[in-house]
Amino acid sequence: MFGAMQDWPLRLGRLFDHVAREHGTREIVSYQADGGTWRSNWAEAVADARRFAQALERLGIRPGDRVATLATNHLRHLIAWFGTIGMGGVLHTINPRLFDDQLAYIANHAEDRVLLYDPAFAPLVERLKPRLASIEHYIPLDDAFNALLVAEDGDYRWVEGDERAPAMLCYTSGTTGNPKGVLYEHRSTLLHMMGQVQPDVFNFSARTVTFPITPMFHANAWGLPFAAASVGAKLVLSMVNDPSVLHRLMIEEAVTHSCAVPTIWLAMLQHIEREGGDFGKLAMISCGGSAAPRAMIAEYLDRNIQFAHLWGMTELSPIGTVCALPADWDERDREARLDFVTKQGRTPFGVELRVVDEGGRELPRDGRASGRLQVRGPWTVDRYFQDEKGVCTDPDGWFDTGDVAVLHPDGMLQLTDRAKDVIKSGGEWISSVDLENAAIGCAGVAEAAAIGVSHPKWDERPLLLVVRKVGSEVDEEEVRTYLSTKVAKWWLPDAILFVDTLPHTGTGKLLKTALREQYRDYKLPDT
């Protein structure tokens, strides 16, 4: 027996109709690379998206075909999103910061038929062209794009279809192996959006002025263009990420909500400390990508701005947890508030979390047991694009995030390490991140990296690599004595080596794979 409510598939075209109809005059502001500011609104953007859908059909693009973008945050990029999705295509955002090999691999693997790109990326596109096998139409997002729109009448109804049909595609830039594509559905995107606007996630209303600094090529700007459309928020986009431009837009456009990675929020604070001024009407920051420092969060809280940590992944559309305010927020003093908001937060309905041991058995949510973090839900990846087999090999459909975490009894998530970096000693886990953070507190230590080195009895034991601060002569004994006051005795490294530099990835993270390779045959002192 089925229920008796309407059959109304969760298709993104219905969202575009909704915002054009209910919030058509609400503004979209786009700060362009040339310093100009374009002002449009949801009704106009959706009308242009209809024209772009017609243009794509005229080019022979069909539902399911991939239309790629190499673009920053701006109005035409948004129109390209809505138009492609509305005609049943798959909008594939490509991160222009990747290496040429990765870019070519991604576009070929996705079998993109169209590539839209910012004029600034023209040299990159020219360089890549000989290596791109499937692209038939190269369209710069300038007057050429405009000419496509002008040629159409906009009398167009969105393509209907199954709510599980694909709408967007985004590749993860993993540190190992080839990038993997996550193929978002109409349904998954809309459920994510409905979860996202609630008070304990992004808290979006018709009074919101949202300014996603997060790139549109990075997990769909965390889905914010859709969230803004659903409530009729004013949307501010900027092609330029210079703190002075960002700050000016925040003030001039009366931004209330913004989101970015911690480095942006640090740069914004430094800008204001240097230049003066304040954050205007900014009421809420969503911050993800990596953990934000406590001292920086404190500065925002002291300015009466809510600072919400977000943990997510491309594979999660991207929202996993958000550190929204707890029930007892009003009763907490400043330090107790900071203790709370430095954690990764809790899951909204639609994300299930668990931690498991190496045998796949669920661990208690006791704030102590550390294990592999797994996720399940309607906006969690099932399989990567073009893969026959799902990534969720667990029989109950859990996706393994590759993170190691602790879950607290109140549902709070605390990330400890990446699974591949954890040091496995005698059946117990040592967090390489915790060990490194402890070592950095020792006077004279500039940077530290902890890796597991094989050990005949304990399986692995920690090796700590230390870069001294300029002029420091800190030695192994001093570091060891300091560490013994900070971590459990069995966590103490079996060896501490001093090195001149440590290898890093393009985004500044420690390249542990290289270190593990380099020290694979290292013999620990007592073996």
Next chain:
Amino acid sequence: MFGAMQDWPLRLGRLFDHVAREHGTREIVSYQADGGTWRSNWAEAVADARRFAQALERLGIRPGDRVATLATNHLRHLIAWFGTIGMGGVLHTINPRLFDDQLAYIANHAEDRVLLYDPAFAPLVERLKPRLASIEHYIPLDDAFNALLVAEDGDYRWVEGDERAPAMLCYTSGTTGNPKGVLYEHRSTLLHMMGQVQPDVFNFSARTVTFPITPMFHANAWGLPFAAASVGAKLVLSMVNDPSVLHRLMIEEAVTHSCAVPTIWLAMLQHIEREGGDFGKLAMISCGGSAAPRAMIAEYLDRNIQFAHLWGMTELSPIGTVCALPADWDERDREARLDFVTKQGRTPFGVELRVVDEGGRELPRDGRASGRLQVRGPWTVDRYFQDEKGVCTDPDGWFDTGDVAVLHPDGMLQLTDRAKDVIKSGGEWISSVDLENAAIGCAGVAEAAAIGVSHPKWDERPLLLVVRKVGSEVDEEEVRTYLSTKVAKWWLPDAILFVDTLPHTGTGKLLKTALREQYRDYKLPDT
């Protein structure tokens, strides 16, 4: 081609697991008929719901079977909801205020197998028993219910199934014909819930303390128990609706959000004016059922309490529109704010509205064109229970609400009349409600009813029936002169008759069907 995200059906059991896991210790407070206050929490309530699911299975109840309740708002009623839905049953709330004939019709039509009831309704149940054909188990919600729970171990996993499977059933108490059942799905209920918690609808977070005064048998208490569960709000329930009890609970339990019909909010104000005190932490009122008077809304706004009008129907789960704050709220003065919040509001994503003329053609959203209001969406009814044919006879699947309304360019809904009460004069519509409200403003008029009477030239013309205030001698000429300053000339009634009383329904509404019957052959003066 399908997308590649997880297959995670929208089943209510997943919501129950979510709240028990993520917000288990958050309180549920139940004020009992005997004056006692029970304190529980979400983990305990869900654990008891598992036991009740086991008990139902032991009684031979199967997925799809209907389990009815005749009950007020309290913890055991909530446990019965979750347990029944979790084992795949259909929880059927029955409104105990209906007449015996309606109650018997509803229970028999639904083919209920179990009836749970408040001990206070035992005499009613005894009286009805001989007329109830399908009920096998009569279970009072007292120690007998508790004994069922105690007998089970609670080691139970919710029944899985299709997200379109039915979860709840609620009959509309229409003024014409037999009551009609709306069969809510797991999917429709969860999508409604996700739309509901957002800032511009009910604005629920983990800091919310919600107190639904709206009965659980009235469109599922507007879905609030589910909304509360999804965010981990504290839930306050009361079996008693006396203003002094409601007020005490609001203060003692630090209620932040509440909802009820306008009469309750008027009674609460009168209580506080009489007894002193304030509304404590109450921040937001949701008010539906009928339009709230401007003067009353002003009192709440002046106390810094957000007053959100809600328009809904049992057929809409029930949310249609909510009058949340507009983008320019901060710039509006008191009167401009009142102008806004006295309207019915806007639709969240998931509700589509349109007004059509008598030929079914869509009318412009210009703030002037008045027509039949139609609705579409994933939580709108498709067909009534046990009906083969859908109610949405429109080829595009629109549900006709039976209301007459105007839509404004900014998406605001303004209800004008019930379609069957509107007076059709020369192809134009006269709102009977507007005419009555205008007449009531005339000195000496206690009550007024406007109905259409057939007219050879204009099809229908208005007849106004007036009840004088005690001691008043107001006459036709005075009423007509007064009305001519309030309504268009062609709206003026062709006749005004003075009567001693007007007929009403059980809930105090004018019984227009009886009046139309009585005056069917009335000859207007100039015909």
